[in-house]
Amino acid sequence: MDLYEYQAKELFGRHGIPVPAGAIATTPARAGEIAAELDAPVVIKAQVKTGGRGKAGGIRPAAGPAAAATEADRVIGMDIKGHIARRVLVEAATVPFEEYYAAFLVDRAEGTFLAMVSAQGGMEIEELAATDPDAIVRLPIDPATGVDADTARLLAAKAGLPEQAAGVLEQLWRVLVEEDALLVEVNPLICTTDQRIVALDGKVTLDDNAAFRHSWEDYEESTDSLEDRAKAKGLNYVKLDGTVGVIGNGAGLVMSTLDVVAGAGADPANFLDIGGGASAKVMADGLEIILADPDVRSVLVNVFGGITACDAVANGIVTALELLGERGHGRPIVVRLDGNNAEVGRRILSDARHPAVRQVSTMDGAAETAARLAAGA
Structure with missing residues (x-):
């Protein structure tokens, strides 16, 4: 379990490790109050379980209470790599x-x-x-x-x-x-x-x-990060920094797909393994998580039919897109099916004629197509 910065510093404090004075705020007004209590210049720090906060604008200096409230208003609600900053640490500035x-x-x-x-x-x-x-x-x-x-x-x-x-x-x-x-x-x-x-x-x-x-218990809380939402749905999901969303069945296949996407000149946006039981609900959940990432510009679904046949996967994709409605239309979805009942699965997708779906028969070709679409070509 990863801790937020403020939680880590609580642990540090209990073990005698010096940390700057500060407190948590969930509203701009409270951030201003904390800055007034500290009676010193402060730093407003987004509390998210990911790196890159500074580059994303999630760490901001503030000279006093009014500035602290203003900067907190900018940071609270910020999306940093798929993590929403629901609170900020208002901390005495330390040079x-x-x-x-x-x-x-x-x-x-x-x-x-x-x-x-x-x-x-x-x-x-x-x-x-x-x-x-x-x-x-x-x-x-x-x-x-x-x-x-x-x-x-x-x-x-x-x-x-x-x-x-x-x-x-x-x-x-x-x-x-x-x-x-x-x-x-x-x-x-x-x-x-x-x-x-x-x-x-x-x-x-x-x-x-x-x-x-x-x-x-104090550290176990519900958040709106994509990882937490995926975990709640029983999906194995890891947020990455790219633009091609990746869905596959089996960790080995997903890892290979990430490599092939990178080889096609694009960066994967995530790791998402739907496992062996690619039902309509599982597929819908997977697509929903990936399409909730604003960095994703195209999606690559790479499935090898085994225990779960490709026709079941194809029906899952069709049903998933029906469940997602307009959310399933915005970005192209490249689908590669191979293995058990692949031909039947491809026919199901063809008959559905969903405008977002492109079928490609090979993994390399699918990755190249997804990379090209992500680049806007």
Whole structure:
């Protein structure tokens, strides 16, 4: 379970990790009140479970209460990569002297824990790893010994962080262990002009398998993100950054489809596996989720009939488009059917003559068509 930034910082605070003063607002008026209570310049931060908030305009400075209310009004309701900002964190503005990166996570490939620390914080860790991999100190952590004061000092020294950062690194490790987290990340972890170490941001992923040991009810809430809506419908969905929506039956086929779409010169907008039982309801739910993403310009349905025959899939698509009504007409839907009863399924789609549907017989051809349509060609 991923936490919002404000929830991560609540955990940090309980473990003695310094964070800026702030509070949550769900209305512009409340944001202004919080800014007045803090009696200082503030930052309005969209609370969504995705990165890229700053680039999307979801993090805004405000000099006082009136400006805080204005900026909160701009941010609340903002769509950031399919996540709707229903609340904002109104936080005292903190000027960093230096910015660092620190994370502890479960390294599944090696079957252990991993510490990642860098003196170059503030940028996305993937970008830093690509441009300057030597800037990141990676240290495997023995679960039996963990991170004590000596290990924390070693990490800080190797990464070029000031000595006082070691204490915060040790506390971040305690968050990971005591809260049964899979990931604890701070980017940026800052040193202020008066030499205080402060977690300016926070990302925490809790292990759902450990829920019985904790009281996490406060963190479990319904949201309107596409991932949450898909999860509620029993769909395996992951939002990506592209323009071609992808639906397939089976994780392996969907992964292959993503690769083929990328090879056709387009970026996939999502991963959506409808599984083996592609009923009309499942197909309708899948199309509804994908078409709710404003970034999607075309949809590629790639199905290999096996246990569920292609004629059942085709009937599901036709019924789904009937259920969606006008929502199913706006963007082209490219369909590739193969396998059990593929010819019957193709005939069903042809007879339906839905204006949004284009049939292509091969996966490569379907991907190329979807990519071309997404580009407006």
